[in-house]
Amino acid sequence: MGHDHPQYIGHTKTYVVIWLLLLGLTGITITVAGMHLGAFSMLASLLIASIKASLVLWFFMHLKYEEKLFKYMFLIPVATLTVVIALTFSDIWYR
Amino acid sequence: MKHRDYIGAKLGMWLFLFTEILLFGGLFLLYAVYRSVYSREFHLAALGLSTTLGAINTIVLLTSSLTMALSIAVLRQGNKNASIACQAITIVLGLAFLVNKYFEWSGHIHEGIYPDSPALLSRSHGEILFYGLYYVMTGLHGIHVIIGMVAIAIMASLTYRGAVSAENFNKLENTGLYWHLVDVIWIYLFPLFYLIT
Numbered sequence: 189m190g191h192d193h194p195q196y197i198g199h200t201k202t203y204v205v206i207w208l209l210l211l212g213l214t215g216i217t218i219t220v221a222g223m224h225l226g227a228f229s230m231l232a233s234l235l236i237a238s239i240k241a242s243l244v245l246w247f248f249m250h251l252k253y254e255e256k257l258f259k260y261m262f263l264i265p266v267a268t269l270t271v272v273i274a275l276t277f278s279d280i281w282y283r
Numbered sequence: 284m285k286h287r288d289y290i291g292a293k294l295g296m297w298l299f300l301f302t303e304i305l306l307f308g309g310l311f312l313l314y315a316v317y318r319s320v321y322s323r324e325f326h327l328a329a330l331g332l333s334t335t336l337g338a339i340n341t342i343v344l345l346t347s348s349l350t351m352a353l354s355i356a357v358l359r360q361g362n363k364n365a366s367i368a369c370q371a372i373t374i375v376l377g378l379a380f381l382v383n384k385y386f387e388w389s390g391h392i393h394e395g396i397y398p399d400s401p402a403l404l405s406r407s408h409g410e411i412l413f414y415g416l417y418y419v420m421t422g423l424h425g426i427h428v429i430i431g432m433v434a435i436a437i438m439a440s441l442t443y444r445g446a447v448s449a450e451n452f453n454k455l456e457n458t459g460l461y462w463h464l465v466d467v468i469w470i471y472l473f474p475l476f477y478l479i480t
Contacts (some may be wrong), residue, residue, distance in 0.1 A: 248351070261301075268305065
């Protein structure tokens, strides 16, 4: 019964720090959007959004503390979407 | 003694979340294609959205993810009441998000911009696509917020009754996973609809 839940190490402080980071990154992405970066604007927003998403996945969704299986499994939808998006744009861009 | 499969249950939830990622992923792909084809019109249409309301909603959901994560942490540390409080705050934040959305949508509808409206149809093709995607994607996301709030309310009741506890918290954890994904989806929706320059 006990082997399923090892001694719990509290993550409360970590969660608050991550939350503050997320708020900061939100501020950054809004500021960057106000700068005229042209083509880089979309890349920058996607990059910052991905950092925020990674923080939520890694810490709030506990992926950092899970078994390797979960970490590897998550790559499946990521890889699927990457392939689908790449294939779609390889079509769209050359029409 | 009921047999529990903690890892299996968590795995099941992650697999379901993968289907959600692919569901919204498909919609994001649609958005990406039409934005690349109609970049000027998307920029034009996006001016009609309030960056402030979008930013407030982002902060609301990020904070709700914090309170959701905390609800599990404090429960595992033995504090049942704090956990129920955190779950309640998460629901309230979800409600705040929906109220905000209501103001946004009613603002657009009042201006005559809604799917198939004459005012919208008189605009350029790209703008029509933008608002079509806006209503579908934020609408589908909003439905997920409602589902999440209901799930958390059920968890709060189970926590109160002791059916969810420090020894048996997997249902709450899985509900948390669902809620965080709803947050992650918004993390992408926000810049793509509200921060187009």
